[in-house]
Amino acid sequence: MQEELLVTVRSNALIDPGLHIWTWEVAMYLFLGGLTAGVMIFAALMTVLRKDDEAPFATTQLAVIAPVVLSLGMTTLFLDLEHKLFVFRFYTSFQVLSPMSWGAWILLVIYPVSILQILSTLRAGYPQVASLADGFVIGRRIMDWCEAHRREIAMTAIPFAAALGIYTGILLSAFSARPFWSSGVLGPLFLVSGLSTAAALVALAARQHSERLLFTRIDLVLILVELALVALFIINLSTGSAQHIEALKSVTGGPFTLIFWVLFVGIGLVIPLLLELLEIRGLDRRIAVIAPVLVLLGGYVLRQVMLDIGQESTWTSYPTQYNAELLNRLHD
């Protein structure tokens, strides 16, 4: 027999009986951050590769989604903070070893880059909005400048957006105290997932059939890469030390097995992969449209499931005999 249990009260909120500090707000931010990165990268990449004709939506209209989606994500992230009035403290120092600090500063750079990216294609993508801005000298000049430097702006956007996409994964893998996150694969996995959700968004929103098909093909490759990264992640943990193997049990028979394999891998990756394969061979659009919707859903589920399992995985855990409801009796 080997038993370790708490004999005095420890019922710290969000920590006992199991760690559950981060919920949907953070998962949503990680998802929307990844989507923003993907959106900016594709908009920039199509510009750099001069795909204006093949991908008119991605080159001229997609970029506008980035700051909207990112702002939504930052709002949910703000909701998660426990000491909200002190949010400005993210910007009074730079902690070189903290991925979260890197993230805070990356977000600050992403906004102006994203705005420049939008302005560089505003006249082509949203002529009515652009004509409003053209009414002012400053607006006209800024747009002229952005259009003249369209490729340079796109080239600048790619590394910053990639940093945004990959940091969300590195952020989790930096927590050595949470064995389930102890894998360097998380960074690339979150980046590829962000790209995949952005490709799905284009496949969903583009009007031109050939553009939809192009992004369906791109997404197909990205899903395959994502599947490979998931496999590497599993191999990584299963060949780790005791606490990694223990952490992996939550998806190999443990409480998260169904949600991980059925909802994330099955519905979020494999089914859209098959649907996209069929779409390329001419599947009816009304059915094919399910694929990008599932990819977007899978992107969110990936963050939520990683967040939930990681928090529960631990080096130390004690059962407690303490019943929190007993405290209420003090007040009766």
Place this chain on the structure above:
Amino acid sequence: MTRFAMVIDTRTCIGCGDCVVACKTENKVPEGLNRDWIVEATNGTYPHLTTEFRSERCNHCSNATCVTLCPTGASHHWKDTNIVLVDPDMCTGCKACIAACPYDARLVMHPDGYIDKCTFCHHRVEEGLDPACVSSCPTRCMHFGSLDDPGSEVSRLLRTRKYKVLVPETGNEPNVYYLI
């Protein structure tokens, strides 16, 4: 870095919980929250059982992942010692340090929202006193002092007795020692 350590003799600890009460009183820890706690570990097969009591808290790690991962610098080592503190005016309540602690030794200070933890009673240490938990222990199983001073009680105990720290595999270099 000046290293302060706590050395707790599991052979004389009876798990009475006085250290827990002393901490709550000294630091005015809100109802329902705890900076320290006691674990009862039982090993063996009846009738050959051994029981160990451990008074646990923040390990004030020399390589503290909670300090490394804090995005604002709120979580810091106090005055070039290993004592880990959180500055409430710097803390955003992002909870990264809670996730970063392999010992689950941090808590959200409700209703204020900043992160709170054991401070090794640094306000007492500054005055040359022991932390409240150590000074209240009725069996005197808890000891506190500097590991840099070879003549200190903690240094002497670690030289002469068998000891362990909790999950050293984390690489955090904890500074709460248990005599076994």
